[in-house]
Amino acid sequence: SQQGEEDPQALSIQEGENATMNCSYKTSINNLQWYRQNSGRGLVHLILIRSNEREKHSGRLRVTLDTSKKSSSLLITASRAADTASYFCATQGGSEKLVFGKGTKLTVNP
Amino acid sequence: EAGVAQSPRYKIIEKRQSVAFWCNPISGHATLYWYQQILGQGPKLLIQFQNNGVVDDSQLPKDRFSAERLKGVDSTLKIQPAKLEDSAVYLCASSSTRYSYNEQFFGPGTRLTVL
Secondary structure, rough: OOOEEEEEEEEEEEEOOOOEEEOOOOOOEEEEEEEEEEEEEEEEEEEEEEEEEEEEEEOEEEEEEEEEOOOOEEEEEOOOEEEEEEEEEEEOOOOOEOOOOOOOEEEEEO | OOEOOOEEEEEOOOOOOOEEEEEEEOOOEEEEEEEOOOOOOEEEEEEEOOOEEEEEEOOOOOOEEEEEEOOOOOOEEEEEEOOOHOEEEEEEEEEEOOOOOOOOOEEEEEEEEEE
16 A cells, blocks of 8 residues: 555646645654656665654755644746656655655646 | 666556566665655555565465565565556665664666556
């Protein structure tokens, strides 16, 4: 079974706009990771946030984590057409297994 | 550094046939993973190796799937016999250590179609 549930399932925005994706999970975690997948480059790690962190930034990416609500959000600012991809959250708990959600399909229109 | 290599990239077979996938992880990465990704879903872990030992194969359908990593480097995943529901992308990933919760590096995947 999959741990994370991304919301929305699909998102379409214009270039330059911000994109926000949410992830909810069910059990306690050690960290939560976001990955991007497109046909050109496969699955690529974007950012990791540990359970004792609340917010993390990497370039145009901002990730928040609320362990009390068991939820995370990924914000992509000033989106580009090249950001078009599917985005997955993945949780890692005591078993070390990385458990992926179903993903959010982001389309950035030029 | 070179990434995770997988072959073949695409494979089409008839149901009940056998198929094998190959993965070469990033040099020096002790941990290797095989995932199955069905269309529209996220990857699901099938098996995790630490060097040449199995750490987790709880979601591997052992009646038809097998995997090995004999020398602790490259790995093969086999399906015998294949079913229609095995149509998916098979992803191989590697990471440098088991306990540091590092990111996993993924290969391009093998897209399997079972007819």
